[in-house]
Amino acid sequence: MKRIIIATVQDRGGVLNRITGMLHRRQFNIESISVGASDVKGISKMTFVVEISDKQKLEQLTKQLNKQIDVIKVLDVTDKAIVTRELALVKVVANNQTRPEIMTLITAFRADVIDISKDSLMIQVTGKPEKVDALIGLLRPYGIKDLTKTGLTAFPRGYQPEQGFSELNNMSAHG
Amino acid sequence: MKVNANQGVEVKSNLVTGSDLLVQALEKAGVEVVFGYPGGAVLPIYDALHRNDTTFKHVLSRHEQGSIHAAEGYARVSGKPGVVIATSGPGATNLITGITDAMMDSIPLVVFTGQVAKQVIGTDAFQEADVMGITTPVTKYNYQVNDIADLPRIVNEAFHVATTGRPGPVVIDIPKSISETVTINDYEDDFYLPGYQPTVYPNPMQISKVTDELSKAEKPVILAGAGILIAGATEELKQFVNNWEIPVVTTLLGLGSYPGGDNLSLGMGGMHGTYAANRAIYESDLLINIGARFDDRLTGNLQHFAPNAKVAHIDIDPAEIGKNVETAIPIVADAKQALNVLLLQEVNRGDYTAWLDKIKKNQKEYPLWYNREDNPISPQWLIEQVYEKSNGEAVVTTDVGQHQMWAAQFYTFKNPDNWVTSGGLGTMGFGFPAAIGAQIAKPDKMVISIVGDGGFQMTLQELSILKTQNLPVKVVILNNEALGMVRQWQETFYEERYSHSLFSENPDFVKLAESYGIKGMRVEDEKNVPDALEEAFSHDGPVVIDCRIERQTCVYPMIAPGKGMHEMIGVTK
Numbered sequence: 001m002k003r004i005i006i007a008t009v010q011d012r013g014g015v016l017n018r019i020t021g022m023l024h025r026r027q028f029n030i031e032s033i034s035v036g037a038s039d040v041k042g043i044s045k046m047t048f049v050v051e052i053s054d055k056q057k058l059e060q061l062t063k064q065l066n067k068q069i070d071v072i073k074v075l076d077v078t079d080k081a082i083v084t085r086e087l088a089l090v091k092v093v094a095n096n097q098t099r100p101e102i103m104t105l106i107t108a109f110r111a112d113v114i115d116i117s118k119d120s121l122m123i124q125v126t127g128k129p130e131k132v133d134a135l136i137g138l139l140r141p142y143g144i145k146d147l148t149k150t151g152l153t154a155f156p157r158g159y160q161p162e163q164g165f166s167e168l169n170n171m172s173a174h175g
Numbered sequence: 176m177k178v179n180a181n182q183g184v185e186v187k188s189n190l191v192t193g194s195d196l197l198v199q200a201l202e203k204a205g206v207e208v209v210f211g212y213p214g215g216a217v218l219p220i221y222d223a224l225h226r227n228d229t230t231f232k233h234v235l236s237r238h239e240q241g242s243i244h245a246a247e248g249y250a251r252v253s254g255k256p257g258v259v260i261a262t263s264g265p266g267a268t269n270l271i272t273g274i275t276d277a278m279m280d281s282i283p284l285v286v287f288t289g290q291v292a293k294q295v296i297g298t299d300a301f302q303e304a305d306v307m308g309i310t311t312p313v314t315k316y317n318y319q320v321n322d323i324a325d326l327p328r329i330v331n332e333a334f335h336v337a338t339t340g341r342p343g344p345v346v347i348d349i350p351k352s353i354s355e356t357v358t359i360n361d362y363e364d365d366f367y368l369p370g371y372q373p374t375v376y377p378n379p380m381q382i383s384k385v386t387d388e389l390s391k392a393e394k395p396v397i398l399a400g401a402g403i404l405i406a407g408a409t410e411e412l413k414q415f416v417n418n419w420e421i422p423v424v425t426t427l428l429g430l431g432s433y434p435g436g437d438n439l440s441l442g443m444g445g446m447h448g449t450y451a452a453n454r455a456i457y458e459s460d461l462l463i464n465i466g467a468r469f470d471d472r473l474t475g476n477l478q479h480f481a482p483n484a485k486v487a488h489i490d491i492d493p494a495e496i497g498k499n500v501e502t503a504i505p506i507v508a509d510a511k512q513a514l515n516v517l518l519l520q521e522v523n524r525g526d527y528t529a530w531l532d533k534i535k536k537n538q539k540e541y542p543l544w545y546n547r548e549d550n551p552i553s554p555q556w557l558i559e560q561v562y563e564k565s566n567g568e569a570v571v572t573t574d575v576g577q578h579q580m581w582a583a584q585f586y587t588f589k590n591p592d593n594w595v596t597s598g599g600l601g602t603m604g605f606g607f608p609a610a611i612g613a614q615i616a617k618p619d620k621m622v623i624s625i626v627g628d629g630g631f632q633m634t635l636q637e638l639s640i641l642k643t644q645n646l647p648v649k650v651v652i653l654n655n656e657a658l659g660m661v662r663q664w665q666e667t668f669y670e671e672r673y674s675h676s677l678f679s680e681n682p683d684f685v686k687l688a689e690s691y692g693i694k695g696m697r698v699e700d701e702k703n704v705p706d707a708l709e710e711a712f713s714h715d716g717p718v719v720i721d722c723r724i725e726r727q728t729c730v731y732p733m734i735a736p737g738k739g740m741h742e743m744i745g746v747t748k
Contacts, residue, residue, distance in 0.1 A: 010370055013319065014307055021312055056497060063494035069316045069336060072370040 002031070003058060004084065004154050007046045007065050008038065008073040015070045019046065022068065028052070028061055032086075032151030043072070047153045081157040087126045087150045089114075090136060093143035094121040102142060109135045120145055193323050193354040194223030197287070200330035200364065204285075206231045206258050208249065208615055210242040214262025215302055216289025219355040221260075231258075234615065234644060237636040239266050241608040243273025244634065247282050248609030251595045252570055253616035254407070256283040256337050263289040264302030267348075268309065272602055274344045275313040279599025280428060281405060283342035285333050290319065292352035306348045315343030320353050327364035335366070340373030341492040342405060373491060377508035377516050384504045385463060385487045386520040392461035392485075394530045395421045398444065398473075401428035401598075402466015402490060402510045409433070409591045411514035412465065418522045422534050424452040426467045428598040431588035441534065442543075445473040446734050447580040450541035450746045455534055456481050457740040464488045466510040469499040470599065479739020489513045541746050543584050545728070550700045554578065554653050554724040557704060558585035561623060561651060564708040569593065569621040569649075572610040574630030575601035577659035580730045582625045604633030607650060611637060614646045621649065621712065628654040628681055638691040641717040649711055650688075650719045655726040656681055663729045668736075677726075688719035699723040 009015050016035060023030055031049040038045045052058045058076070065074045094102055099121065103113060106123055109131060115122035125135050129152060136147065191199075197220060201209070209231055213221040224233055236242040239261045246257025257277075261270050267288040277284045291300040310317050316336050318329045326349075333345040389395055403412055409432055416423055416439055423433040424444040433440055441452040456462060462484040467473070469488075474480040477499060487504035488496045496505040506513055545555035558581050561569075571586055572595040573579040579596055588594050595613055597605040610624035631652055641648055653659075661676040688695030694714055698707045698721070711718040731745030 010368075013321070014311065014317075017308070018311055025312055056501070059497055060494065063496075063498075067492065067494045069368065069371045 001052055003050050003052050003061075003076055003078045004082065004152065005048045005050065005062065005065070006075045006077055006154060007048070007071050009044050009046060009068075010070045010072060011037075011042050011044045012070050015044070016046075018068060018070065019065065022064055023048075023050075023061075026060070026064060028057075032149070034086075034151035034153045036153070047151070049152045075156070077154055077156050081160055082154050083157060084128050084152055084154040085126060086129055086132055086152045087124065088132045088136065089148050090123045090125070090139055090144060091120050091146040092123060092139045093119060093145060095119060098142055102139070105138060106135065111135060189360060190357050191360045192219060192223060193326060193349070193356045193358065194219040195227065196323070196326050196358070196360070196362070197330065197349070197354065198223050198227050198229055200327050201258065202230050203364075204330065204334045205255075207255070209233045209258045209260055210236060210246045210249070210612070211260035212236055212239050212242055212262070212266060214266045214289060216263035216291060216351045217260060217266070217287075217354070219351060220287070220289065220349070234611075234640060236608070237639050238634065239269035240272055240604065241611075241634050241637040241640070243270045243284070243286070244276070244602075244605050244608035245612035245615070245637070245640070246284055247273060247277050247280075247605070248572060248595050248612030249616045250277075250282050250284060250612070251609070252592055252613040254405075254592070255616075256285050256334060256342075257612065259284060259286045261286070261288055262302065263291055263306070263351075264304045266302075267304055267306045271309065271313065272600070274310060274346065276597055276600040276602045276605060277344040278313050278315065280597065281342050281401065282344070283337040284344040285330075285337050286344060286346045288346060288348050289354070290348045290350040293321070293350045294352065296350065306346065310346045313344070314346050315341075317346040317348070319348040320350065323353050323356050323358050324362050326353065327362045328366050331364040332366040332368065336368075336371065340371070374493070374507045375491070375509045375512055377489070377506050377513040379516055381504055381506045382513065382516045383520060385506070385517065386523070388461050388485055388487065388504070389419060389421075390523040390525055392525045393527065394459045395419075395461040395463065395525075395527065396455045396459040397421050397423045398426065398456070398462060398464040398467050399423050399429045399432040400426045400465065400467025401432070403429060403432035404591050406466065406491075406510035406512075408466075408511035408514050411511055411518060415514055415517055418518070419524055420527060420531065421463070422455055422531065424448070424456060426470070426473055426598075427583055427596065429467060430583060430594045431591045432466075434589045435587035436589060441538065443583050445470075446475065447584065447730050447732065448473075449538075449543060449584075450732055450743060451534055451537040453734065453740045453743060454537050456484075458533075459484045462486050464490075465513070466490060468492075468495045471499070474499060474740075475734040475742075476737055476739040479741060481740075544731075544748055546748070548701070548725050551655075551723045551725045552698065552701050552704060554581050554655075554728055555585050556701070557651075557653065557722055557724065558582055558625070560704050560708055561625070562586045564705065564712050565621055565623060569623045570595065570610075570613045570617060572596065572606040572613055572622070572624045574603050574606040574626050575660075576603070576627055576630065577655075577663065577728075577730050578625050578627045578653040579606075580660075581653070586625075603630040605630070607631055608634050608637045610648045610650070611640050611644075611646060614648050615644070621647075623649045623651055625651050625653065627659060628652055628656060628678065628684075629658045631684075632682075635687070638688065638693055638717075638719070642692045646717060647715065648717050650717070652684055652719065652721050653724050654681070654684070654721050655724050655728075657726050659726075660730070662726070666729070684719055684721040694718045695721070697721040697723070
C-alpha cells in the first residue's frame, strides 16, 4: 500500500541525510520525498510517499522516524481528508503542426506553457499525481524530451469528517 | 627546529581557545576519564589537556579501537558515559567498530574526533574523512562544530542525548580551526531538543493490563534484558519476581539483571541458552519482556517463538516494540519506573503450580553439560574454575564466540553490572580493552577478561595500558588455536571444511606478556588449573594466562540457524 507521511523536523545539518539514510538502511521503499520550509524558522516539513507491505512495517516506519532526534512530529495522512499536490515540468517535441494541438490539449489540465522553442514546448502542470500522470500519458505520443517532478507534498484539510476518512479520500481520488 | 605554535597570538586572561572550552565542558559534565590517542587534527585539544590542570585523567591506548572499547567497558560497568578523543581521518575511522558496537548494545559514549580545518573540509585534505557521513548510521546522534559559539552547547547536549532515553554513542566532529581559535569565554550551553523527549514513566493503564493477564495466566515467564541493568532496576525486578513467583529468562546482555543460580532463574535464553529457558519461552502463555529487544539470536525462527504467548513488552525505545514480535501489551517506559508501577499493583496470581513444576523438572533433567578432558583442558570446566576462584564476584569481559558462550553459560552472574560482552555487533577484540575500561571504573574489583586466542590478537597491543596504568586485569585466554565458533559451524554446517579457521602459528603468549612487562603463565593440564588460577588471581598486578583448551569442543545446546526454540540440538550428552 502507498502511504503519505509528513514529518516535521528541526532544520539541523544533515537532517535529510539522516532520514533518507535510515529509510534506506531499514529497507523502506521511498517513492518520493519533498522537503521545504514551514512557517516557523528552523522547522522544515518533509513529505514522503512510501510503498509499504503491511501494517507492522508502517508502524516501524513511523516509529523509526519519530526516533530520530531531529524529528518533532510524524503524521500519516493517508487516511485523512488531504490535499496532495506535485508539480511536473515536461519538455515535449512540438512543431508547427502539433503545437496548437498540444496547447489545446493541456488546457483541460489547467497546465501552462512556460517556454516555447522552434522544436519543443515546456509545460508546467500542478495537481494530484493522478492528474499529472494522466497529462504525461497524453503528451508521451508527441515525444517527451525531458521531464522532472518535484515529488508529492500534502496537507490535511482544515475540516476532517469524524468518520469515513478513507471513504472520502477514495471519493475525492475518483472525483 | 622548535616553533612556538602560539607565536604572535597574545592570549589575554579572558581569552581561551576552543580546546580550553572543550576541557571546561568535559569538566562540567563530570567526566572522570578520557580514552584517547593524539594526532594532527587534535593537537590543539591535546595541548589544552597538557596546559590545563584537568579534573579528569587521560588514558593513552595503542590503537583507537582500544580506546573506544575501553570506554565501552568503562561505561557498561560504571553507568557513566565513556569519553573518547581521536584525530581526524584514520583516527576517526579506527573508532567505527566501537561506535557501532555501542550503538547495537545501547552504551552511552561521547566521542570527539578531530577534523581538518574548516577552510579545507571537502577538498580531500590530508587525513580528512567524512566523519559525519560515516557515523550517521551508527550513532544515536552526531555533530560537526561549525561555530565556536556552539561548542559548549553541543557538548552539553551530546552528554544529555548519549545518557538519556535509550543510551547510545554520540560523535562530535571538531575542525582544527575551531579547536585552535582564540575566543571569549562566555557562551551559553543551554539546549532545546523538541524532537527528543524520551518517555520514562509508563502508562498505568497498560501496567494494569499486565497484572490482569498475570492473574489469568498459567504459564508466565519474564524475559529480562540489559534495559534492567541500564535502568538500575535489579532490586525492583527481584521484588516483582518474588511477589508473583514468575520464572526469569535473561538475554545474553541481561545476565546479572536477575541473580543467576536463584530458584526462579532459568539462565540465558536463545541460540546457546538453557533448555529450561528456551522451553519456558516456547510453552509460555504470557511473556513479559522487560528491556530486551527480541534479537534474532534470542528468538530463533520467529514463527516458533513463544507461539502461544500473549506478549507484553516494556522498553524505553518505542521502535523496539512490535519490531520483531507482535506485542499485545506495549509499554514505553524506563524499566525501573515500569517495575515500580507494577509493584504497586495488587498481587493476584493465577495458578502457576504445574508450570513451575514443569520448569523445575526441565532444569533438573536437562542442565548444561560438558565432557571432561584432562589434557587439553575442557573449556566449560575451566570457566567453572574461574568462577570458583574469583568467588563469582569478578567483572567478566569477553569478545564474541565460543569462549563468550561458555562464560555466559558457566560463570553464573549473581550480581548486576559484572558482565561486559559484545552482544549485538559481536565484535572480536572487544573484551580485552573493555576490561581495561572496567578496571578503571572499578579499581577495587577483580576484572577478568575471558578471550579467545583469535580475538585477543585483534587488540592485544593494549597490554601496554595494563603496564602504564598499573591495572591488575587478569586475561584468561581460552586458547584452542582456532576461531572456535567458525570452526564449530564449519564442522556442523559445512561438512568439516575448516576454511581458514585453524591457526597454525600463534605467538608465545607468555613471552608476549613478559615483553610488555606483564606476568605471563601457561596451563596445559587440568590438574594445574586450580593452582594457576589462584596464583594469577592473587598476583598484585596484571596477568596473562594462556590456557590450552580442547579444540574439538563445541558449544551446546544449540538452536541451529533458521530453527525454532523447540528444535534445540545437543541438549544432552
